[in-house]
Amino acid sequence: MIISDFTTIELNQLEERCNFIGYELYVFELRGQGKSHKEIAEILGLTIDKVKKFSSKVNKKIIKAL
Numbered sequence: 001m002i003i004s005d006f007t008t009i010e011l012n013q014l015e016e017r018c019n020f021i022g023y024e025l026y027v028f029e030l031r032g033q034g035k036s037h038k039e040i041a042e043i044l045g046l047t048i049d050k051v052k053k054f055s056s057k058v059n060k061k062i063i064k065a066l
Contacts, residue, residue: 001059004034018061027054 006014011032020028023044030040041051 001062003028003031003058003062006032014062014065017065018058020058020061023050023054024058024061027051028058031055031058 003011015025015028018028023046026044027040030043035043037048037051037055040046040055041048044051046054
């Protein structure tokens with residue numbers, strides 16, 4: 001899922017509906033800006049595997065909200 005393809009309004013609605021917690025919210029916001037997993041890992045000081053884990057959780061919540 002390419003989160004950066006959503007409009008700003010859609011991103012705001014998803015943020016409200018999905019109840020992202022902790023790093024999920026950061027990952028959601030950064031993916032919305034078009035950042036790669038590697039870039040997000042560097043920004044947040046996490047491993048790429050951790051970012052992928054949070055990204056997967058974000059995707060699952062988005063799918064439920066849609």
